Amino acid sequence: MAELGPASPLPPVQPLLEPPYTVGNGIPEEIADGSRWGHAKNIFPYQLQDAYSRETSPTELTAVVLENEHLKATFLPQLGGRLWQLRDKNAGKELLHTGNRIQFANLALRNAWFAGGIEWNIGTRGHSPTTCSPLHTAIVHAPDGQEVLRMWEFDRLREVVFQIDAWLPADSKVLFTAVRIRNPNDRAVPMYWWSNAAIPLTPETRVIAPAARAYATGYDGSMTVVAPTDFHGTDATWPARNPHAADFFFDLAPNQRRWEVAMDDAGDGLALVSSPRLRGRKLFVWGENPGGHRWQDWLTPSGGGPSASGQGSDNSPGSESTVPRQYAEIQSGLAQTQFEHVSMPAGESWQWVEAYGNAALDPAIGGGDWDSAVSHGAERVEALVSAGGVDAALDDAARWADLPPSEFVVAGNGWGALERSRRRAAKLDWIDEAGTPFAQETLTAAQAPWLELLQANEGIVEKPFEPSASEAASQPFGGAASFVRGLDWEDLLTAGRNESAEAAFHHAVMVHARADSTKSKDMETVAGLYRRTLAKVGLSPASRALAHRGLGVALLSAAGTGGTAGKADFAAGTEGGAAGGVAELVAGCAAQPDNRWLLVEAMTLAIAHGAPGEALALVGRAPESLAGVGRVKFLGALAHARRGNPGEAARMLRAGLEVADLREGENSITALWQEVCPGEDVPERYQFGMH
Template sequence: MTSSLSLTTQTIELAELGPDSPLPSVQAMLEPPYIVGGDIPEEIAAGSRWGKARNLYPYSMQEDYGRETSERELTAVVLENAHVKATFLPQLGGRLWSLTDKSSGKEMLHTQDRIQFANLALRNAWFAGGIEYNIGTRGHSPTTCAPLHTAIVRTPEGQEILRMWEFDRLREVVFQIDAWLPEDSKVVLVAVRIQNPNDKTVPMYWWTNAAVPQTPQTRVIAPAGKSYATDYDGSMTRVDTANLRGVDATWPMRNTQAADFFFDIAPDERRWEVAADDGGDGLALVSSALLRGRKLFVWGETVGGHRWQEWLTPSGDGAPQPYAEIQAGIAQTQYEHVPMPAGASWQWVEAYGNAALDPALAAGEWDAAVAHGAERVEALVSVADIDAALADAGRWADLPPSEFVVAGNGWGALERVRRQHSQANWIDEAGTPFGDETLTADQAPWLELLRANEGIVEKPFEATAGEAPSQPFGGAGAFVRGVDWEDLLTAGRNVSAEGAFHHAVMVHARASDSAGDLAVVATLYRKALEETFAGEPLGVRSRALAHRGLGLALLAAGDLPGGLAESAVACTLEPGNRNLLVEAMTLALDNGQPDLALGLLNGADGSLASLGRVRFLQASALADTGEAAAAAAIMKEGIEVPDLREGVNSLSDLWNRVCPGEPVPAEYQFSMH
């Protein structure tokens, strides 16, 4: 069989993702503390201290999904030859969803026919399975539940390539994923390229995460005698790879709790990692040298660890489908960011296939298992093979697409126009075009702003038939960042109420927690709310979001009454806004005001009261006001919170408060410790 690339569809039981949150993501990211010291090298310690993103702005959160699923047909791209079949889902972050080794008949990846979203990603929504590609900052990528620009590229040599690319709005870089399968290859080859068009160094992060089936016999092997083991409190220690507190943690099911395990591979060692089952079969994740880090992640053998896997990957009978993850990144650990110089372009190659180890050797003494693994990896895909693939990828990287498959978002196209306007550097789009046809109503007001100031946009944005025209600088997802945008919004001829609101949001997103910065932010929000520009006040949505932003700024500055009052006003203006209500109730509870939380619920649209997150907040508020019986009644009736955050034990904690002495129901046990 020759190698082929085909377009098809795949039917999957899929939860409804829902609309993006209308709230600009100006609040600080929730991250565990970084506790790095002792025998941790300074390179890792320094990288963990530097480059953290303050927030995810201008990305919006994806948090309005539920647990109900229905059949959906997704675009799929299949690479296949006599040895391997690989299926990619470009509409879901470019996920490599299935990788079948034909010689053994085994699926190399943990995959399923049902996708449940859960709160594990930077933008909240994430799903388990396959191989995902993560860029920007520590966590699951902002694009993990979003479509990527996707096309087929045909090379002069006759090789067909699946190309996926996008503009990362957090670091303002362009990333590109090229996947191909040579005719006689036993591995799928994937080349990743990141281009930094900026005139400054940016903090860079990339990790490729592969979910693999986990059985009692599964073992993960990498060429490292030492490793860095972390706990969920953020601490990290250097340990013997095959001896973590007396346990050989390279067997995933021997880990009693969730853990990150980073292999300390020497600079002169080849970069590879293998997960082998009881037959010796399993995924090998091999790469060129730039992708230096390797990691094992396990959920742990606790009630909570099992509950999380059941929550993420339920089977037909409700039992969990156990999996672990093997991962590869550009840094030694996931705590770090790597400096990417101005104008730099980085490229590396990854290869995925069945290492087909001898099961007895794979299960044996660590050094012998590593030596055997190295031999089988070399036989699967040699150093020369990787070098040749990297050279090919370099030659093919800028070949223009032959056939477009899926459109990503329009922010890359807008970024090109913005940089033309400001005469800033941009990439050569020959291989990764951001076409005008990808522009939507979200980008329309920003194009109009640029056109009004220079007129470099040749064709005006035209709404599609039946699409309501956008309001200037309003609407979910229509946020941007950048000092040049701020300058345009504050130029005399451009001043408007909506523009003043967006300027306040941009300043808020980049402001520090200093009293001076927060005072400036508060003043800008008040200006947008109180002044009338060109006779037009803020629309209702923007007014609500301005009060919300002002409330956050006041709370950060220590003005508790003022901040909570502004948050409440926002809810009053949009009583049906789920996102505003959940945030406002949470802020009230976090600041010791349960009566306010209950009052906010009473004033909200009645349809919100039945939402799982809202019911949990209501029960929490009742418990805080001494109404334990009422809170217990809600908990015993049953609460399902679709966007429960990883590592949060709020359901079991609340149960123990209001139902003391009663066993915590299994559906509330998410603790991984």
């Protein structure tokens, strides 16, 4: 696998990139309403995971295997609890798409993501903040002798706790997973959950769900009602027939049993079945075009097995060969589509069961007309796992949910333990941890400064960090490399006895993260906090660099707010406006010249705000190790083009460059090639177009 690398030190205060979808005629008001609210402002306090490369090496991971005479399921708890493999031993087939290596790419909310298996997504639209992080993992022994794999974590975005219980009864042909989400807050929170399964793709693969219509999105900004069997003249239920990337959210009737199946030329394939709460069903396809093929090769560099034609793929660096079809995805979620959030009431606990196995359809019937295929699929799903069987599994899950773990396998992060301490200090409700303990031993240096801040101000003493309250109180807040959010944290940081340059910096960051970047008044407040921080004595070099960066981002946000009240006066000053914002970003890079994250962001924003010369100056002053980073090289080429030197940009592109963290749907390299190399075909290695 690739090495994930360290998390970005930059607090993610900028808005999430959300494509503006146009809701077409026929879209139910429920979906339209659900898509308008609940979106997370940003992913703060999580930090980006974007320091990976395209180099892979043998890496040891902890795996948990559940196996009986019918199935073998392999989980990777250190990587978001991913169900990495599910093998049908009777048919001799792997039901999930997996490669022989794990390569990270920029598709998740925190950037890093990898293809294959079944992943669990919580919080807001996108691949989960925990998809490339360890989950707390243990084995639970139920009173009836059933062994249960349990994985759990505290989601810092919605401030809820989720757990995944997985078990495989001795004679079962399906693997059961039970998901429980608990909202300990005194307010309703927007909730999002989707379980995404990657399935092997051949020309004969078909996906069936009990619906006559679907809500389709094609990465072009629109959502429309379609017949999945007649999408622009194509039967889209055969994934390999789709020319472009697309999502199809099947419109299952409220009283319809929740299922979706994939089948190959022999009728074998994954069945995704659930209890009613998991309402949505989706098919995702990459599309049969150079961009779709390139993305699949990018995500599964080994090719994931033979191509559809039976030939292997040349995956050497810079290869221009035709990339084979590799995988599609079938998914299930809480809402009808992935553009919606559902409201989870205060103090509520939700639980549902998912079942995975081989539906083993008759290929002659399953491949027939849609109504016949759906009818046959329903029969095979019922034979595989009946509705009563799913209900019984849900009852089992409810009985087991709070059983204490018997054997711990992997430790997650310490943020759950810190959250418990925070809530105790603030006298707020918290969950019953009997079945999902957040042990103090999971606290690390990332949480230590924040726990010490609580101890100093609330008298809380919990191992392993336990300075005396009087000793800690005599020391002002010393800073942290991690981030937290919440008004109670802000109150602690601004209390007189904690006031310090580091406390002022973190307070400015917290206000920035919750501010509205489209309102000049908010950005003016944020800019003032950063300026006061920079005026203080005792700020560490790293925090000083990030304070300059925060001030620069705030100034640029304010400069781009159009006619917002107060913007003109704010941006007109010598310390404001786009020029002032870029100058602050440059100052941040000067304060910490070896920080690749500062360099990339400063170059990106300088070019975007009409200062390509500043971007070139930045890379000219950067250490050689940073100048060679693929993203930096691309930004350098882009800056040359924007400064009127397309020849140098063309030379750099022709020489070859690779941007490891290219964003899903990002066509920047293709666009630059077409600009500086007019009339020349775009090399396949640069073709990542999604539509």
